[in-house]
Amino acid sequence: MTARADTATVPATTAEGMLGLAWKRFRHHKIALVSAVVLIVLATASAAAPLIELALGTDANLVNLYLRFAGPSLAHPLGTDELGRDVLVRLLYGGRVSLLVGLTAALASAVLGTMIGLLAGYYGGRLDAFLMRTTDAVIALPLLALLIVLAAIDLRKLGLSEAMIDSENISLYRIIVIVALTGWTTVARLVRGRALTVRERDYVLAAHSQGAGGLRIMLVHILPNVVSPIIVAATLSIGNVILLESVLSFFGLGIQPPIASWGNLLTNAQELIWQAPALVIYPGLMIFMTVISFNFLGDGLQDALDPQAMDRAD
């Protein structure tokens, strides 16, 4: 599959022309279009969580034990949870965190993967062999088990300051770092594959003979050629990151309360399945909708940006 993508040449068109073509192809992927709309709605609603909170006249953290497990009503469109808090508003606040973590961690892994892939592909030789064997090894590891260990690490033993560890957002930073440390492999492989072929091109030789250094060649001449697959892979990885965050938070190892995330909204769920199954269903549905939308969006972007890799017969 890679071999085919490697040998195909990118048609030389202007930037606008390329984007226009990509948009034309993207438009044909109906599910990807729908997914993009779903994601925009979800992101907007999550971003507007404080406004919606205000409009409903509730407080996301307001405990009201007289109103536990209330059914849907005007004041609480999705009912209330085991402490009488509004489910909808908490879902939206959870969405802010889950989406933020998903986007940031996917971006961080993509950057890390691009750097590793560029180094391996451009310099080749032993560095390439070392980096790629490392990538193979990381791909083969039982990831979740190791993530749990990483999430359980005592940051004091790493020499971080008390002030940092006690800060409310530490669980956010921690999960982003953990995911980035393990999620770079796909992008690294893709970038390395492309870089290997691009570095043999004449214009790279020309740049080299004009005295351009390795860094300049990698960033100016090779990177633009690998942007499409990076965007596709990064989009597809957002879904995986959200899944990882949710499972770690579900086990109490990711985002820590009082910050809500879709994963930790489900932490108590297993005890609640007998009395309030709806509470278990909503956060999972949000995760599912978001992840499947990112996956379809990535699929659509692949067709649009990277048509050589497309499996379409026509």
Place this chain on the structure above:
Amino acid sequence: MIRFTLWRFGQTVIVIAIMSFVIYGLIGLMPGDPIDMMISADPKMTSADAERLRALYGLDKPIYERYLNWAQAALAGDLGYSRLYAQPVLDVMWPALGNTLILLGLTVFFSILIGLPLGMAAALRPYRKLDYTINFLAFAGISTPSFWLALMIIILFSVQLGILPASATVVSSDAGLWEHARAMVLPVLTLTIHGIAVYARHMRSSMIETLRRDYIRTARAKGSSERRVVLKHALRNALIPVVTIVGLEFGHLFSGALVTETIFAYPGMGKLIFDSIMGNDFNMALVALLFATFMTLLGNLLADLGYGWLDPRISYQGKR
């Protein structure tokens, strides 16, 4: 071929060795240490006692020295005691490993049995209704959080219908075969739904790709029946990338097992790792994690070798 096998095996051993050091270091970074636990268990212990104990167990030495000591003992077969289970580590691990292998074996079997034909069916008439349906379901399968799927399955089969148990603890007891089988159904179902989606997707794209090759056109042109073209010419070639995926999926599969086992209280390696990390059982966590790593790497190795068996054209003589 033999050289390649040896080289790949050597590579696996090196990765295991490196991972043992990394995991040893990570476990050391987990909160608390064994002496802290002794202190909390015995209020009469003074700080001087604690220092003496630290020296006695070698905990005051630098990490690489401690690691070398541990590795030496481990290679001699002494993997230590589990704090949580009060048994030698290996005695706890073997039954758990057996249970996980049964769980994953059944999962892979059913996933292949259902996933590959679905993928093929989608590929034979791409971009038609059936293909779109299968493709959508496959996307849904890979986008569902496994722990949530497990909870949904419990809600449906245990809470609403009340026909199957939500807990699989019975597997470690000496209950009858029927009870065992009933307890296995929901964990296997959870993992299999995901597995089917993964295999169907890969089979579909690999098959579409293969059916476009020249030798397929040749086979059709010389009048072979469609059935013969697909089963005789295309299938074996389309399976090659799928085998690689199955090998690479072992890590994911194990991650899924960890979640599923923990939620269904299934006494396997995944739950063992989770419980031992949560319970600060350093020895157990270390050995179980290493073993899980070893298993997934072994899965990779087997897939790589299976690759050569499926496709004799692949030469292992070239540079790797």
